[in-house]
Amino acid sequence: MRGFSSLAEVLQHQAVQRPDIAAVTVYSDRPGERPSLTFATLHAQAACLAEQLAAQTAPGDRALLIFPSCLEFVVAYFACLMAGVVAVPMMPPRRNANHDASAAIMADCTPRLALSLAADPDPRGTLRERLAERGIRHVPVSLASEPTVAPGPLRGTTELAFLQYTSGSTSTPKGVMVSHRNLLDNLEMMRKRLGNHTDSAHVSWIPLYHDLGLIMNLLQPIYLGAPCVLMTPSGFMHRPLNWLRAIHEHGAEVAAAPNFAYDLCVDRFRQEQMEGVDLSGWKIALNGAEPVRAATLARFAATFEPYGFDARAMRPAYGLAEATLLVSAADRGAEARIREISASGLKAARVAPPEHPGDISRIASCGSAMAGLSLAIVDPETRRRLPPGQIGEIWLQAGSVACGYWGRPAESEASFRARIETDSEPPAEQEDNWLRTGDLGHLDADGELYVAGRLKDVMIVRGVNHYPQDIEATVATSHPALRRDHAAAFAITDDVGNEQIIVVQEVERTQRHSLAEAEVASAVQAAVVNNHDIALHKIMLIRPGTLPKTTSGKIQRSLTRQRWLDGELEPWSSADQLADQPADSH
Known part of the structure; x- marks a missing residue:
């Protein structure tokens, strides 16, 4: 998209150019309920709410977005963009504060407001208690019956679009500062690499507080002017094949999910539940957010090929919040690359041909770097580039790399402004401003990225x-x-x-x-x-x-x-000494 400085301007453009197209449709947990908003109505609803937010905030204030997958979340997100408020998508707090990240996120970003559904989703008062304890003003959100169409106070590209909190899989969640320019750059990278367009409908069940759900499955179709269909995560987990039925019903070209979701569809496969389903229109089955397994790609393709699924649609990809989202993927229509390498070599952090049939490890490529993005494999200790065939830390440079971590200057300096050591003189010629991902992988001779796991794990x-x-x-x-x-x-x-x-x-x-x-x-x-x-x-x-x-x-x-x-895990039974085996004797 050319000439836009924020995604709010993109929505305003779509409201004029594609006013009557259904921008977002939501599958409610109640059978038959599928509320939707056109681009024009979405813009009007967001502009109406933005006026309210602007009256209660100063530019740059943070606002928590605490919603299930619903139309109100989408309206609230764009209202924040229009009002110059930094949106902070967050899952609703759990009852046990020690076992979720909500308290840490609230303390970290010190929000002025918290937006959630006007209809009480919090019968126990957990959310209200948390907000009151921290002096955060609660703003209930409902759709206006007759919203006034107003342009809204759009802000410039130098300001933050939102804070995307990291998953916390290896540490305390950190708020990645994503600017409008970061977001627009990554959305354009995805459009070019995946070949998406105005007719590329998306269907998703991933929560909107997760970067894959928010950026790939919601903001990308809005950026394109394409329809987006949202399902609930609980609905998918209980009936995963309904995701495939929705892809068929809406003629969706794009649907993205973590690797486990494709395994779950195979594990829960029932022939009678797939009756009448045609998946031949599914062109981008993006697989990311966790290690992609070659076995999963093969199982899913074999199971659903009789229903029109083309194995070339499976699109292993790599991304992370610190780079806004997507870093690498193959082009639309390209077959996923699978390599057979030495399992013993992998243990020694090198990539080599298998020495014998029992030494084979099959690994899936996550494609090459997106256009405008540079990848390097670096020794995490020496900070020097590694040659092809060696496993090291994945480092990258791109306009989509975020500004740093909210309120963490030292960690931002270490992670977002790393330098690759070289033998060149003077030292000023060292390569600087690389993002250290903390992920391990290697590049093959063709520039294809293979991810091995987390450095800390x-x-x-x-x-x-x-x-x-x-x-x-x-x-x-x-x-x-x-x-x-x-x-x-x-x-x-x-x-x-x-x-x-x-x-x-x-x-x-x-x-x-x-x-x-x-x-x-x-x-x-x-x-x-x-x-x-x-x-x-x-x-x-x-x-x-x-x-x-x-x-x-x-x-x-x-x-x-x-x-x-700490002895806090509860074993399956009292016989928790299930396998106190002797240490490896090899």
Whole structure:
């Protein structure tokens, strides 16, 4: 999009050019209810609310947006943009303040206002209590019956568009400062790379306080002038195939989700629920927000090919909040690249051909860097570039890289203004202003990015690197009683300084009455030894729904580790000494 300085101006443009097109449609949890707003009505509703916000705030004040997936969230978000208020999307607080990030976010960004639904979504008063304790004014939001169309006080591109709080998968959530220019640059990158256009309808169930849900699945279609359909996360989790039905019903070209969602669709597949569904119009099945597994791509394509799904639509991608959202992906229509590499080489942080059939690890490419974005693989200790074939930290430069972390100058300097060391003289010629992502990966000779995991999560046992997501995947498939994507592997240090690997794993709900714990422990240990040449020190089975995860579904390994050390995890049964196995003897 050319000539716009903010997304609020983009919405104003769409309201004039495409006034009667349904911008946003919401699937309510109530059957048959699908309220929607056209571009013209969305703009009018947002402008009306913006006038109210401008009267209660100064430019730059923060406002919490505490909504489910609903039209009111979209109106409130654009009203903030119009009023020069910094929006802070946030999930509703949970009853137990120690187990969610809401208190930390409120303390960090010191908001002036909190916007939420006028209809009371908080029967226990949890939200009102939190806001009153911190002196935050509550603004209930409802759709105006006859909104007046006003341009609203649009602000310039140098001001922040919103704060996107990180998931907190490895640390306390931090507020990423996303400017209007960051946002517009990344939306344009996505448009060019994915080939999206005004007819590219999007269907999403991802919460709008998550960057993939907000930017990819809501703001991208609004940027394009395309329709967007929002479903509730709970609706997807209970009936994942309804997501695919909605893609069919709305002729959606684009739908994005984390890797686990595609696995869940396969696990819950029922032929009768897919009757009449045609997925041939689905062109971009973006897979991101967590490690992309080659096995998942193959399982999903094989399961849904009879319903028109084209494997070339599967689009593994890499992104993070600090870069606004998307960093890399393949072009529309390109087949996802899968490489077979040495599993033993991967443990040594290098990429090499397999030495024998039992040494094969299949990894999926997340595509090449978006246009206008530079990627580098850097040794995190020496800060020097690594050659192709070596695993290091992913660093990047782009106009979409955010301004830093809210109120954290030291951390912003370290993460957003890093320098790559070179041998050139004078030192001023060093490459500066790179974003350190904290993620591990490598680039192949064609510039394709392969993500290996989080730098902080890597476990080193006897000098060998072990990636938790690989061990977790092995554990989940070792026995049918275990839930896929619901395990956390981490390392502890014993009294003499040796690293020992622990796995905490949820049990499938359907298996809770017939679980043979010794059998499960034996299957898990055998699978891990066979696939990773290491024995687990301990396996703890826990009840479904109790593994610490972020709001976007990422496993919080560091928090799980701390709760395990503190004895706060509740085992599946009193026989919590499920597998106190001896340390690896290899």
